Amino acid sequence: MIMKEIADRLRQARTDREKTLRRKKTGILALGVAIGAVAGVLLAPKAGKETREDLSQRGYEAWEKIKENASHTGHRLVSAAEEKSSRVHTAAKGALQQPPAEDEGTDKKN
Secondary structure, three states, X not given: OHHHHHHHHHHHHHHHHHHHHHHHHHHHHHHHHHHHHHHHHHHOOOOHHHHHXXXXXXXXXXXXXXXXXXXXXXXXXXXXXXXXXXXXHHHHHHHHHOOOOOOXXXXXXX
């Protein structure tokens, strides 16, 4: 029994270590991509004004997409909460409408 627990803990530690390494690699890759994108935009053979306009336009588009996604997610959360509330309300209402079960073994004449 003790050997099994030790083996399970070792497996779990290895899995945790692998997950941590994957997260770090993903973060480093994302950082590298971001740095490359910024460097590409800044070093592109365009005039400074054109580059700033491009950055501004892309920033605006990204912001609009973020707002759209946040709005959509908010609506989905509200709908899910309303649906859950409706189900709970219906279940509670149904429970209140059912008459309580009578105990057949008790004497009501006390």
